[in-house]
Amino acid sequence: MSDKIEELRAVRIEKLKQLKNAGIDPYPVYSERTHTIGQALKQFDHVSRNTEHVTLVGRIRSIRGHGKLTFGNLEDSTGAIQFLLREDKLGEKTLKEFNEFFDMGDFVQISGLLALSKTNEKTLEVQSYKLLTKSLRPVPQNYFGLKDLEVKLRQRYLDLIANKETRELFQKKSVFWKTIRTFLESKGFMEVEMNVLEQVPGGAEAEPFITHHNALDRDFYLRISLELPLKKLLVGGLERVFEIGRIFRNEGISTEHLQDYTQMEFYWAYADYEQLMDMIQEMYQQVIQNVTGGLKTVYDGKEIDWSGTWPKVRYFDIFKEKTGLDLNTVTDEQLVTYAKAEHIKLEANQGRGRVIDLIFKKKIRPSLIQPCFLINPPIEIEPLAKRDPKNPKEVQRMNILAAGTELGKGFSELNDPLDQRERFEAQMKLRESGDKEAQMLDEDFVEALEYGMPPAAGFGLSERLFAVIMDKSIRETVFFPPMKEE
Numbered sequence: 146m147s148d149k150i151e152e153l154r155a156v157r158i159e160k161l162k163q164l165k166n167a168g169i170d171p172y173p174v175y176s177e178r179t180h181t182i183g184q185a186l187k188q189f190d191h192v193s194r195n196t197e198h199v200t201l202v203g204r205i206r207s208i209r210g211h212g213k214l215t216f217g218n219l220e221d222s223t224g225a226i227q228f229l230l231r232e233d234k235l236g237e238k239t240l241k242e243f244n245e246f247f248d249m250g251d252f253v254q255i256s257g258l259l260a261l262s263k264t265n266e267k268t269l270e271v272q273s274y275k276l277l278t279k280s281l282r283p284v285p286q287n288y289f290g291l292k293d294l295e296v297k298l299r300q301r302y303l304d305l306i307a308n309k310e311t312r313e314l315f316q317k318k319s320v321f322w323k324t325i326r327t328f329l330e331s332k333g334f335m336e337v338e339m340n341v342l343e344q345v346p347g348g349a350e351a352e353p354f355i356t357h358h359n360a361l362d363r364d365f366y367l368r369i370s371l372e373l374p375l376k377k378l379l380v381g382g383l384e385r386v387f388e389i390g391r392i393f394r395n396e397g398i399s400t401e402h403l404q405d406y407t408q409m410e411f412y413w414a415y416a417d418y419e420q421l422m423d424m425i426q427e428m429y430q431q432v433i434q435n436v437t438g439g440l441k442t443v444y445d446g447k448e449i450d451w452s453g454t455w456p457k458v459r460y461f462d463i464f465k466e467k468t469g470l471d472l473n474t475v476t477d478e479q480l481v482t483y484a485k486a487e488h489i490k491l492e493a494n495q496g497r498g499r500v501i502d503l504i505f506k507k508k509i510r511p512s513l514i515q516p517c518f519l520i521n522p523p524i525e526i527e528p529l530a531k532r533d534p535k536n537p538k539e540v541q542r543m544n545i546l547a548a549g550t551e552l553g554k555g556f557s558e559l560n561d562p563l564d565q566r567e568r569f570e571a572q573m574k575l576r577e578s579g580d581k582e583a584q585m586l587d588e589d590f591v592e593a594l595e596y597g598m599p600p601a602a603g604f605g606l607s608e609r610l611f612a613v614i615m616d617k618s619i620r621e622t623v624f625f626p627p628m629k630e631e
Contacts, residue, residue, distance in 0.1 A: 150282060157281045160246050164279070171279035176254050178202045183223030185259060189267050193259040200256040201226065201269060202277060204284075204306075205249050215244055219255065219269070222312075227262065228255055228269045235271070243274060250280035294621075299631075301624050314615060317436050318622060321611045322389060324435045325409055328428050334385040334411055339374040341367060341391065345587040348372030348529070350499075351394040352581045354404075367393035371410040372529065372603065373590045376558060379414050380598045387411035396582075400618040401550055401609055404627060410605035418541045418557045421602040422518050425545065425555065426455055429516075433614055442614045444548040447514050451547075458513070458546075460522040461539065464501075467509045472501065472523050473538060480504065494578035496571075498525030516547040528568035528584055530556035545606075548613045555604030562594035 164171045179200045185192065192199060203221035210216075213232035218225050232240045247253065257272040285307035297304040297311075304311045326336065346353040348370025358365050371388050378386050389409045396402060413421070433440055433451050440452040461472050470483060480500045484491055489507050491500060501523060513519075521539040524532060530540035542556035559565050569591065575583035612619040620626040 153283050154281050157248060161279050164246060171276055173277060176202050176277050181223040182221045182226050186224055186226060186267060189259055196258055199259055199269060200254060202254045205251050205253060208249055210244055215240060226269055227266050228271055230271045250284040251276060252278035298620060298626055299628055318611055321432060321436050324432045328431055329387050329411055334387045337386050337388055339388055343368050345585050347584055347587045350582045350584060351396055354393045354395050369394050371408060373587060375410060375412050376598060377593045379412055379601055380593045380596055384414040403619055406608055408605055408607045412601055412603040414599045414601045416602040418543050418555060418602055421555045421604055422543055425604060437614055444613050444616050449515060449547055451516055455516045455518055457518045457520050460519055463509060468504060495580060496575045502526050510546060511549040513546040514549060519544040519546050528572055529559055531559050552610045552613060553606035555602060558601045558603050560594060560598040560600060562591050565594055566591050
């Protein structure tokens with residue numbers, strides 16, 4: 146704590162003691178409010194004309210004394226308004242007590258009449274006041290704001306106090322998830338909640354977090370995906386289900402990655418990935434329209450146009466176009482040689498699918514700026530999707546790519562239990578050879594498939610999409626991202 150803040154804090158603590166000694170509770174339980182500030186401003190003409198008594202509550206954002214007058218600004222979540230205390234209305238003692246004991250940052254209740262000031266500013270002329278919360282530390286001022294990103298992420302509450310734009314950002318994030326939820330419900334999907342603790346983590350290639358369950362005296366994994374439990378519900382006869390929930394991946398930090406974040410996944414019985422693409426484009430365009438007010442956004446200085454019909458880009462075709470490698474014929478050795486020549490870092494014992502995926506992410510994905518569906522990747526990179534009947538080396542998967550990154554993934558779900566077991570076993574061999582992100586064999590899920598899961602399509606997206614359409618690092622779009630120790 147800086148010396149300046151420590152001095153200010155000591156002064157305020159002394160004020161706190163004096164208030165208590167005077168029998169004033171600086172943290173009362175009850176408050177009264179007749180209007181929000183937003184309502185008072187909106188109804189100003191009517192309320193002032195009829196001399197209605199108004200009681201507002203909020204945080205003092207500024208105080209400025211002018212002899213026998215004290216002006217200030219009060220703010221709540223709906224807006225800000227000027228207030229005025231006059232000695233000729235309140236008396237010398239009452240005005241003096243306010244000036245002596247109230248500071249910027251305190252929460253107060255003020256009552257009086259609405260009127261225009263001499264400068265025609267909407268103002269509450271205070272007839273009585275009450276302290277609701279005494280603040281012990283000075284808060285950032287609007288004029289100077291809060292610019293230090295490290296402080297903003299560590300102490301988001303200060304960022305919310307100081308920066309209107311931050312408050313608006315998180316209001317838009319609420320609209321983002323609400324639009325997705327409303328859209329899916331309108332299509333007949335049922336929202337469900339599944340367990341966060343899993344015996345076997347599945348549905349994605351990621352290293353999980355591990356925790357210990359004391360009552361059962363066994364370790365569990367924090368889920369890395371929502372997928373497998375939701376597909377079990379299809380086995381049970383539910384045809385359209387979705388979840389918006391937290392998932393956890395013990396991986397690196399970047400502008401696009403968090404270890405603890407919100408993801409949405411839905412599963413749709415009797416649909417395939419072609420139907421999926423039609424519905425997903427409709428959903429994305431509705432979400433982006435509701436959040437941003439249009440279908441054009443900017444990310445990292447590049448304009449992205451989300452309107453119209455998005456093109457479908459075949460994985461095999463663009464891979465060959467950008468690298469010269471034909472995935473139908475290229476050998477594992479040739480892939481590794483290419484990766485090393487392009488300075489793409491590989492880890493020991495990585496399988497063919499991981500090498501292909503790394504090459505794609507480094508050499509191809511950054512060039513895909515406008516929205517598109519990337520379709521039919523090689524089977525080695527997707528162990529949970531159905532093979533394409535026209536080419537068994539491909540799977541019926543689509544990824545939404547825009548702004549040079551992945552913003553959603555879906556596919557025709559694999560429902561052949563024997564094929565699924567073989568793919569899980571191939572993943573387990575990779576895991577045994579040192580690939581910590583390879584998927585585990587989930588016997589319970591395979592057993593569920595053996596009872597029969599209808600043909601289905603599934604899709605998932607994370608809050609990365611929100612970060613991209615808002616032109617932010619994903620860490621800036623969560624309230625309290627994990628941070629290194631100070």
